[in-house]
Amino acid sequence: xxxxxxxxxxxxxxxxxxxxxxxxxxxxxxxxxxxxxxxxxxxxxxxxxxxxxxxxxxxxxxxxxxxxxxxxxxxxxxxxxxxxxxxxxxxxxxxxxxxxxxxxxxxxxxxxxxxxxxxxxxxxxxxxxxxxxxxxxxxxxxxxxxxxxxxxxxxxxxxxxxxxxxxxxxxxxxxxxxxxxxxxxxxxxxxxxxxxxxxxxxxxxxxxxxxxxxxxxxxxxxxxxxxxxxxxxxxxxxxxxxxxxxxxxxxxxxxxxxxxxxxxxxxxxxxxxxxxxxxxxxxxxxxxxxxxxxxxxxxxxxxxxxxxxxxxxxxxxxxxxxxxxxxxxxxxxxxxxxxxxxxxxxxxxxxxxxxxxxxxxxxxxxxxxxxxxxxxxxxxxxxxxxxxxxxxxxxxxxxxxxxxxxxxxxxxxxxxxxxxxxxxxxxxxxxxxxxxxxxxxxxxxxxxxxxxxxxxxxxxxxxxxxxxxxxxxxxxxxxxxxxxxxxxxxxxxxxxxxxxxxxxx
Amino acid sequence: xxxxxxxxxxxxxxxxxxxxxxxxxxxxxxxxxxxxxxxxxxxxxxxxxxxxxxxxxxxxxxxxxxxxxxxxxxxxxxxxxxxxxxxxxxxxxxxxxxxxxxxxxxxxxxxxxxxxxxxxxxxxxxxxxxxxxxxxxxxxxxxxxxxxxxxxxxxxxxxxxxxxxxxxxxxxxxxxxxxxxxxxxxxxxxxxxxxxxxxxxxxxxxxxxxxxxxxxxxxxxxxxxxxxxxxxxxxxx
Numbered sequence: 209x210x211x212x213x214x215x216x217x218x219x220x221x222x223x224x225x226x227x228x229x230x231x232x233x234x235x236x237x238x239x240x241x242x243x244x245x246x247x248x249x250x251x252x253x254x255x256x257x258x259x260x261x262x263x264x265x266x267x268x269x270x271x272x273x274x275x276x277x278x279x280x281x282x283x284x285x286x287x288x289x290x291x292x293x294x295x296x297x298x299x300x301x302x303x304x305x306x307x308x309x310x311x312x313x314x315x316x317x318x319x320x321x322x323x324x325x326x327x328x329x330x331x332x333x334x335x336x337x338x339x340x341x342x343x344x345x346x347x348x349x350x351x352x353x354x355x356x357x358x359x360x361x362x363x364x365x366x367x368x369x370x371x372x373x374x375x376x377x378x379x380x381x382x383x384x385x386x387x388x389x390x391x392x393x394x395x396x397x398x399x400x401x402x403x404x405x406x407x408x409x410x411x412x413x414x415x416x417x418x419x420x421x422x423x424x425x426x427x428x429x430x431x432x433x434x435x436x437x438x439x440x441x442x443x444x445x446x447x448x449x450x451x452x453x454x455x456x457x458x459x460x461x462x463x464x465x466x467x468x469x470x471x472x473x474x475x476x477x478x479x480x481x482x483x484x485x486x487x488x489x490x491x492x493x494x495x496x497x498x499x500x501x502x503x504x505x506x507x508x509x510x511x512x513x514x515x516x517x518x519x520x521x522x523x524x525x526x527x528x529x530x531x532x533x534x535x536x537x538x539x540x541x542x543x544x545x546x547x548x549x550x551x552x553x554x555x556x557x558x559x560x561x562x563x564x565x566x567x568x569x570x571x572x573x574x575x576x577x578x579x580x581x582x583x584x585x586x587x588x589x590x591x592x593x594x595x596x597x598x599x600x601x602x603x604x605x606x607x608x609x610x611x612x613x614x615x616x617x618x619x620x621x622x623x624x625x626x627x628x629x630x631x632x633x634x635x636x637x638x639x640x641x642x643x644x645x646x647x648x649x650x651x652x653x654x655x656x657x658x659x660x661x662x663x664x665x666x667x668x669x670x671x672x673x674x675x676x677x678x679x680x681x682x683x684x685x686x687x688x689x690x691x692x693x694x695x696x697x698x699x700x701x702x703x704x705x706x707x708x709x710x711x712x713x
Numbered sequence: 714x715x716x717x718x719x720x721x722x723x724x725x726x727x728x729x730x731x732x733x734x735x736x737x738x739x740x741x742x743x744x745x746x747x748x749x750x751x752x753x754x755x756x757x758x759x760x761x762x763x764x765x766x767x768x769x770x771x772x773x774x775x776x777x778x779x780x781x782x783x784x785x786x787x788x789x790x791x792x793x794x795x796x797x798x799x800x801x802x803x804x805x806x807x808x809x810x811x812x813x814x815x816x817x818x819x820x821x822x823x824x825x826x827x828x829x830x831x832x833x834x835x836x837x838x839x840x841x842x843x844x845x846x847x848x849x850x851x852x853x854x855x856x857x858x859x860x861x862x863x864x865x866x867x868x869x870x871x872x873x874x875x876x877x878x879x880x881x882x883x884x885x886x887x888x889x890x891x892x893x894x895x896x897x898x899x900x901x902x903x904x905x906x907x908x909x910x911x912x913x914x915x916x917x918x919x920x921x922x923x924x925x926x927x928x929x930x931x932x933x934x935x936x937x938x939x940x941x942x943x944x945x946x947x948x949x950x
Contacts, residue, residue, distance in 0.1 A: 580792070
């Protein structure tokens with residue numbers, strides 16, 4: 209056999225000095241993708257849309273989740289793991305009795321105000337500080353019992369109240385005014401709503417302020433009512449000196465005025481003309497020794513206070529409604545299914561097109577088999593082409609995903625979280641459970657109706673792409689490519705060289 | 714050396730069994746050039762595919778250098794094709810996306826030949842068919858005759874013992890046909906190939922050392938016109 213072969217210059221230009229056909233593999237792969245650019249584009253775009261959707265949905269879900277966490281933090285305060293409240297009509301303590309307020313008369317006639325059937329006539333101002341009706345008072349002594357539980361790190365009490373003021377006379381009838389007041393446990397002011405606040409001016413509470421008429425005022429409320437450090441704010445006919453202005457994270461619905469817990473207990477009643485709240489709180493804030501202990505603490509508190517509502521972040525998150533909840537559901541349910549559907553469709557299209565391409569290339573593969581290529585090598589070539597197409601789709605999909613996320617961030621509607629009152633974390637604007645005035649119901653402050661069992665909190669959110677999601681996108685691209693290539697490869701393995709060569713192009 | 718004993722290849726077409734090759738006995742010594750003639754559909758291509766291990770006989774045995782192709786595993790047959798058998802097809806069967814050089818180089822990939830060696834042998838093979846200056850051209854940029862030369866270079870670059878050519882001039886004009894046959898004859902002489910060439914063209918067949926005619930799956934001998942070749946009988950009568 210002749211072996212007199214001369215050495216000539218390379219016919220295909222410079223190549224990497226690799227043996228084993230790797231350079232050939234890449235050359236062949238590149239040329240095939242170039243030749244079938246339109247088909248490769250269709251497959252890659254299909255995968256890109258699916259992967260882009262996965263990124264967008266995941267980013268939206270992450271954004272909503274972050275928003276939920278933000279809502280929880282703003283409600284709980286940083287560091288609080290659990291809140292303990294008690295619904296009206298359960299357990300021991302104050303409350304349970306319905307309170308009625310009736311105002312009769314109007315302009316030109318002698319007004320009459322009846323509270324629990326006890327009426328007084330003539331011009332008058334009603335000014336009272338009442339505990340929120342959705343939370344039944346809990347004994348202050350229960351806080352120390354909770355604090356002694358095995359997995360509890362700290363516990364503090366809070367008293368959520370509403371300051372209601374109504375002035376009636378024969379000449380005028382002003383709508384009632386109302387603001388929320390929070391009694392702060394100065395021994396543990398690192399727990400509860402105030403813990404999340406930022407001092408904007410003045411100072412915060414000191415332990416020595418426990419029995420002083422001093423108050424912190426929410427920044428928004430202070431602006432709306434032109435209050436500043438040194439101003440007076442009247443609570444239950446008592447003047448409180450504003451010592452500081454605090455702001456809470458955006459999206460929260462904070463109390464408008466904070467006063468020392470002891471003062472809140474002394475001035476507050478459970479409903480108009482109701483029982484005094486001395487020795488009571490209506491929310492207990494608890495920190496567990498670790499996140500893993502939250503469930504155990506929940507059980508321990510339940511055992512200690514069987515009729516109490518023990519709320520953890522996860523249980524509260526599940527109760528958040530409103531557009532935030534709807535978006536969470538949309539992202540979680542519809543978004544996920546839409547992503548899966550599009551991905552499955554993209555995978556199916558990729559697989560079908562690849563199988564079709566394999567059929568069209570039967571003669572080519574038959575020829576390669578005839579010159580000694582093993583099926584495994586041909587399959588590797590096709591798999592390589594499919595995975596490369598998948599990766600192109602993946603990269604495009606990541607680009608689409610980021611673009612989609614940017615669009616969502618640009619046009620995302622503002623969401624609201626509706627928090628059920630059962631959590632005890634709302635600041636109700638109701639006058640009383642049966643509050644009403646002649647001539648129709650009295651509406652409360654902005655954003656809610658009297659006696660509303662829920663509160664709406666505006667939530668700012670933005671979609672957030674994590675590294676894990678990008679990794680997932682790449683994985684999906686590779687899986688899509690492998691799936692399409694795998695089906696094409698199965699077709700190749702079924703090809704007999706003689707049959708393949710007999711095919712007409 | 715090929716030795717075919719009582720080879721039959723049956724195809725199932727619907728409810729009918731069609732014999733493509735029937736009770737065929739044949740010996741092809743090393744260095745032989747056998748031309749197989751016959752009408753379309755009489756089993757010429759099937760016989761070539763059986764010789765190349767691309768198809769399996771329904772019965773009988775096909776031995777190449779004492780190895781029964783029918784008893785070999787698929788990967789062994791594939792390896793045999795990669796090392797010892799070159800194919801040339803009527804329609805050239807070049808990979809359209811690869812250049813002439815890449816098409817030739819593809820035949821060296823299964824051998825695990827290193828990059829530098831592949832490059833050297835590819836260049837030499839293209840040179841041997843007179844296409845050094847067309848190495849970077851795609852098949853679509855080559856004439857039919859040039860494409861067939863590339864296919865011949867691809868078949869011979871691995872230096873096989875056997876060259877199986879199925880109507881290698883079937884798609885070429887008369888002048889080009891003569892060029893290709895002259896090239897095959899030259900390579901056969903120079904390299905001591907065992908060459909089996911299927912053709913329906915008598916002028917082409919007469920260049921071979923021996924001629925056999927396939928008719929209805931059976932093989933019969935016929936005189937050859939090859940002036941330089943010693944004419945021997947085809948064992949099968």
